[in-house]
Amino acid sequence: DAGVTQSPTHLIKTRGQQVTLRCSPKSGHDTVSWYQQALGQGPQFIFQYYEEEERQRGNFPDRFSGHQFPNYSSELNVNALLLGDSALYLCASSLKSTESRTEAFFGQGTRLTVV
Amino acid sequence: DAKTTQPNSMESNEEEPVHLPCNHSTISGTDYIHWYRQLPSQGPEYVIHGLTSNVNNRMASLAIAEDRKSSTLILHRATLRDAAVYYCILRDVAAGNKLTFGGGTRVLVKP
Numbered sequence: 710d711a712g713v714t715q716s717p718t719h720l721i722k723t724r725g726q727q728v729t730l731r732c733s734p735k736s737g738h739d740t741v742s743w744y745q746q747a748l749g750q751g752p753q754f755i756f757q758y759y760e761e762e763e764r765q766r767g768n769f770p771d772r773f774s775g776h777q778f779p780n781y782s783s784e785l786n787v788n789a790l791l792l793g794d795s796a797l798y799l800c801a802s803s804l805k806s807t808e809s810r811t812e813a814f815f816g817q818g819t820r821l822t823v824v
Numbered sequence: 825d826a827k828t829t830q831p832n833s834m835e836s837n838e839e840e841p842v843h844l845p846c847n848h849s850t851i852s853g854t855d856y857i858h859w860y861r862q863l864p865s866q867g868p869e870y871v872i873h874g875l876t877s878n879v880n881n882r883m884a885s886l887a888i889a890e891d892r893k894s895s896t897l898i899l900h901r902a903t904l905r906d907a908a909v910y911y912c913i914l915r916d917v918a919a920g921n922k923l924t925f926g927g928g929t930r931v932l933v934k935p
Contacts, residue, residue, distance in 0.1 A: 713867075742922065751911060751925030752868065765922055799867050801923070808921045812858075812870030 711736075713802050713816035721822045722790050728821060730785040734802030735814045741783040742813065743775060744799040752799055758783050759805050787821075795823045828912045833930040836902045844897040844929050846912030851892050855914040858923065859886065859897050863908045868925075871897065871910070899931075907933045 714733045722728050734741050740759045744752035754767035758777035772788045781802075787794055797820050801813040829847040836842040848857070859871040872879055872886045874895070879886040885898040899906055909928040915921055 744923075744925075751909075751928055752923075754922045754924065757922060767922070801867075803921075812873070813923060815867030815869065817865075818867050 713800055713814050715798075715800050715816035715819050717819060718817065719820045719822075721824060724790055724792060724823055726790050727786065727788045728790060730787075730798050730800075730819045730821070732783045732785070732800030732802075732816060734781050734783070734800075738802035738804050738814070739781050740803045740805045740808060741777060741781065742801045742803070743783070743785045744801065745769070746797040746799060746818070748796070755785070790823045792823050795821060797821075827924075828914060828926050830910075830912050830926060830929045832927065833932065835932045835934060836899075838904060838933055838935050839901050842899040842902045842906070842931060842933075844899075844910050844912075844931070845894065846896070847894050848912070848914055849893045851914055852916065854917045856917070857886065857888060857892075857895050858913045858915050859884070859910060860913065860923075860925075861906075861908040861910045862928070863905075868911065873915070902931075902933045904933050904935060907931055 713735050716731045742757040743755040746752040755769050756766045757764050761777045774786045777783045797818040799818045800816045803813045858873040860868040861871050862868045872884050874886045887896045909930050911925050911928040913923050
């Protein structure tokens with residue numbers, strides 16, 4: 710089992726550009742959540758996808774959007790990049806039916822640097 | 825969201841126990857107490873969780889106060905590989921199960 714895989718591992722973008730990050734959940738999981746982690750801080754919840762729909766959203770602007778595919782993989786898109794979007798972006802997967810009482814599995818993250 | 829309070833950092837000697845406290849005075853009846861840890865340059869890793877009773881697994885033990893307003897993560901014999909940031913999180917079923925991370929406790933293990 711490969712666990713949660715994210716790509717790319719590192720990325721450098723210019724202010725104003727757009728970026729797409731990708732996540733494949735752990736085998737058997739149907740729910741994907743995205744988190745942003747700034748340097749020295751805890752991860753902050755962006756949104757969660759289940760059954761190809763956004764189910765929950767944290768306090769992030771509309772520049773942050775996502776998608777979930779039929780195979781449960783997911784993409785995070787960020788438009789009009791700002792310097793403050795520089796962070797580690799983490800993907801977590803879980804199984805909706807048991808997620809309250811079981812663990813979420815996190816990927817290694819994508820380090821995004823905006824210059 | 826219910827919030828948790830943890831010390832910023834703790835130090836321990838190798839092979840000694842580590843007790844990590846967490847206060848969650850506003851916990852609701854449906855909140856599960858979860859602990860995750862994050863090693864340097866890695867994503868968070870699940871450690872343990874519980875609802876009301878104390879829990880043990882191969883990584884750690886979780887002691888939950890009778891009123892559920894606090895809990896303690898216990899690492900029985902700290903190793904250098906346990907050096908990480910430990911997050912105490914309340915996972916609210918009613919709020920959709922998102923994980924709300926605080927600042928966590930940075931654990932330093934001295935050889």
